[in-house]
Amino acid sequence: xxxxxxxxxxxxxxxxxxxxxxxxxxxxxxxxxxxxxxxxxxxxxxxxxxxxxxxxxxxxxxxxxxxxxxxxxxxxxxxxxxxxxxxxxxxxxxxxxxxxxxxxxxxxxxxxxxxxxxxxxxxxxxxxxxxxxxxxxxxxxxxxxxxxxxxxxxxxxxxxxxxxxxxxxxxxxxxxxxxxxxxxxxxxxxxxxxxxxxxxxxxxxxxxxxxxxxxxxxxxxxxxxxxxxxxxxxxxxxxxxxxxxxxxxxxxxxxxxxxxxxxxxxxxxxxxxxxxxxxxxxxxxxxxxxxxxxxxxxxxxxxxxxxxxxxxxxxxxxxxxxxxxxxxxxxxxxxxxxxxxxxxxxxxxxxxxxxxxxxxxxxxxxxxxxxxxxxxxxxxxxxxxxxxxxxxxxxxxxxxxxxxxxxxxxxxxxxxxxxxxxxxxxxxxxxxxxxxxxxxxxxxxxxxxxxxxxxxxxxxxxxxxxxxxxxxxxxxxxxxxxxxxxxxxxxxxxxxxxxxxxxxxxxxxxx
Ligand code: NG6
Ligand code: CA
Numbered sequence: 001x002x003x004x005x006x007x008x009x010x011x012x013x014x015x016x017x018x019x020x021x022x023x024x025x026x027x028x029x030x031x032x033x034x035x036x037x038x039x040x041x042x043x044x045x046x047x048x049x050x051x052x053x054x055x056x057x058x059x060x061x062x063x064x065x066x067x068x069x070x071x072x073x074x075x076x077x078x079x080x081x082x083x084x085x086x087x088x089x090x091x092x093x094x095x096x097x098x099x100x101x102x103x104x105x106x107x108x109x110x111x112x113x114x115x116x117x118x119x120x121x122x123x124x125x126x127x128x129x130x131x132x133x134x135x136x137x138x139x140x141x142x143x144x145x146x147x148x149x150x151x152x153x154x155x156x157x158x159x160x161x162x163x164x165x166x167x168x169x170x171x172x173x174x175x176x177x178x179x180x181x182x183x184x185x186x187x188x189x190x191x192x193x194x195x196x197x198x199x200x201x202x203x204x205x206x207x208x209x210x211x212x213x214x215x216x217x218x219x220x221x222x223x224x225x226x227x228x229x230x231x232x233x234x235x236x237x238x239x240x241x242x243x244x245x246x247x248x249x250x251x252x253x254x255x256x257x258x259x260x261x262x263x264x265x266x267x268x269x270x271x272x273x274x275x276x277x278x279x280x281x282x283x284x285x286x287x288x289x290x291x292x293x294x295x296x297x298x299x300x301x302x303x304x305x306x307x308x309x310x311x312x313x314x315x316x317x318x319x320x321x322x323x324x325x326x327x328x329x330x331x332x333x334x335x336x337x338x339x340x341x342x343x344x345x346x347x348x349x350x351x352x353x354x355x356x357x358x359x360x361x362x363x364x365x366x367x368x369x370x371x372x373x374x375x376x377x378x379x380x381x382x383x384x385x386x387x388x389x390x391x392x393x394x395x396x397x398x399x400x401x402x403x404x405x406x407x408x409x410x411x412x413x414x415x416x417x418x419x420x421x422x423x424x425x426x427x428x429x430x431x432x433x434x435x436x437x438x439x440x441x442x443x444x445x446x447x448x449x450x451x452x453x454x455x456x457x458x459x460x461x462x463x464x465x466x467x468x469x470x471x472x473x474x475x476x477x478x479x480x481x482x483x484x485x486x487x488x489x490x491x492x493x494x495x496x497x498x499x500x501x502x503x504x505x506x507x508x509x510x511x
Contacts, residue, residue: 031124031267031402032376033323035260035310036394038087038271039303039371040080040133040169040278043333045354046300047371054350055297059308063327064373068383068423072447073372074390075331078362079437080135080169083330083391084273085109088116088136088158090395090411092507094439101437103196104172104233105145106137108153115410117395118159121269124402129162129259130155132252132273138167138178147174147183147192147238154181160271164255166243170275170282171338173235175226175242177251185241192238199223199234206230215280219463221338229280229339245282248275253306257313264317272310273330276303279337294346296335321378326421328391329370334360334464344465357485361436361461363443363452363469364485368434380422387420387428388447397421412510433507441470444504449493450477450485451500476500 044050047057049064050071076086081102082093089110093099099109110116118128138154139145155163164179174194177184183192199205204212206222207230214228224234227245243251256272263270276283281295283302291297307327314320333352335343337360358364372389374380396414399406413433420426434443443452452475459470469475476490476497490497 031126032379033263033268033270033319034121034398035270035272035323035325037307037310037325037327038132038273039327039329040274040276041331041333041337041360042277042300042303042329042371043352043354043359043366044356044369044371045351046277046333049373050371051354052350054293054348055291055300057300057304057307059304059311060327060371060373063307063311063325063375066377066382067325067373067375067380068385068421070372070374070389071384071386072388072428073328073370074368074388074432074434075329075370076368076390076392077435077437078331078358078360078367080133080330081109082435082437084136086392086413087394088118089114090117090392090414092392092413092433092435094435094442095412097439099439102135102137102168103142104168104174105143105194105196106168107139107141107144108157109137110158112153112157114158115407116159117398118155118269118271120395120399120402120404120406122159122161123404125267127162127263127266127268128160129263129268130160130271130273131164131256131259132166132271133169133275133278134165134273135168138181143196145194147176147194148186148188149182151178151181151183154178156181162259164252166248166275169278170245170248171221171231171279173224173226173231173233174238175231175235176238177241177243183238183241186238187240190237190239192241193236195234200236203234203236205234215282216340217338218336218340219338221279229282245280246284248282249302249306250284253309256306257309260310260313260319261317264319274303274306276300276306279339279341281339281341281343292346293348293350294342296341296343297346297350324374324376324380326394327371327373332356332359332362332366332368332370334466336464338463355484357467358469359464359466361464361468362466363434363436363441363455364467365450365479365483366466367436367469374421374423376422381424383423385420385423385428387426388432388445389417389420389428390432393417393429431503431507433504436468442504443469444500444507445479446500448478448480449496449500450479451475451490451497451504453501453504
């Protein structure tokens with residue numbers, strides 16, 4: 001009963017008809033299921049609800065139509081590992097060493113004992129699960145995991161009751177699924193060895209054996225060959241456990257749906273992190289050639305399919321009105337991310353970042369302003385919100401919603417913005433600090449102004465053809481009139497620059 005009282009303000013906006021339903025419906029609504037659908041490298045402009053014309057994403061569009069479409073939603077960083085670190089811990093990744101793009105044999109970057117987003121749900125009595133790309137390290141120390149035994153610490157030490165994950169990324173070894181911290185389908189007679197230092201004797205590599213490749217690297221990605229694709233890192237053995245790239249989305253989606261089905265009688269939190277549209281892009285034959293844009297476009301269609309499957313399953317199980325679905329992405333888009341997959345040649349007029357400048361790896365908006373949707377039919381008013389939001393806030397936001405008391409030091413950068421996420425008149429963030437992959441390139445924005453600290457490093461990455469946003473002087477953009485960050489107005493607005501610089505210093509100092 002106590003819990004329901006806690007939710008009185010929440011019920012205040014729920015139509016009376018809904019309130020009049022049975023006690024069990026009330027109980028359910030006080031603890032809606034939550035599915036966090038995390039795309040990989042899908043940019044702001046990659047979805048038709050955000051203006052994409054060439055590629056159509058009808059399932060995502062439907063989700064957006066029945067929910068809130070956020071136009072100013074950010075990942076905390078413009079690459080995967082720091083974004084995911086911030087999402088799960090509620091702490092900006094740049095506060096911690098070793099939170100840049102993780103190797104496939106990295107030790108657990110979030111150390112056991114750290115309070116996570118999954119712990120919020122677990123403390124509220126939820127069943128918690130993670131399916132898909134992990135990329136936050138596994139095991140105690142880099143390079144010391146036993147891939148043939150119990151790989152711990154892992155998701156189960158970080159609040160997840162169930163896990164079915166890819167250790168790192170599709171382009172990094174080991175190319176196997178790990179379920180509840182054990183490699184799936186492993187034949188003990190063919191153990192797995194992994195190294196990020198040197199190859200295993202006699203094993204082919206993309207560099208030395210290009211004739212064995214069905215997809216060739218454009219930069220990097222020339223080490224161990226798995227399924228005719230050379231990867232980052234070396235591995236040997238584990239033949240029966242190797243994933244088939246064409247099947248990854250089907251397998252992961254199947255595991256996500258099974259988790260939903262198995263958890264349907266209790267409240268659940270599912271963190272479903274798709275491999276689409278990260279490289280190597282090898283969509284299932286069902287999608288091949290369907291977008292007209294090559295594997296990258298086809299992988300977007302495949303992502304949309306996964307979203308549709310989740311929605312259909314919720315409907316079939318009559319959970320659709322009792323489930324919050326959040327859809328977003330871990331960083332902005334990249335076209336050529338290291339394989340010759342024709343993504344650039346077949347791009348046509350499609351703009352993966354929409355009108356934003358930069359993309360993945362960048363300090364510009366294209367790096368972190370990503371698609372954002374929250375749907376909760378019957379409970380959240382559909383609409384469009386331009387409020388400044390960040391994934392780092394989900395920890396505090398759900399803690400507020402579920403009345404979970406956070407331990408001291410939990411989620412130091414996470415702010416409760418429940419009313420904004422639920423489209424109930426919240427104002428969103430006043431300030432948000434963003435980062436590139438490294439921890440030294442920071443920017444800050446306040447909903448109108450974006451200030452990028454002077455930083456070393458190239459302005460442009462020729463391999464991925466992305467403007468990184470590095471400049472040896474202050475950059476200030478007025479996003480209210482210049483969403484494409486074309487005109488640096490730092491010189492004209494010294495007071496705003498100094499205010500934002502001071503605020504950034506304050507956040508850095510943890511004040
Ligand atoms: C880069 C990889 C890129 C991708 C990225 C991580 C090379 C040349 N490039 O180092 O292909 O894997 O790391 O992407 O190796 S992320 O979305 O997981 O952050
Ligand atoms: Ca990514």
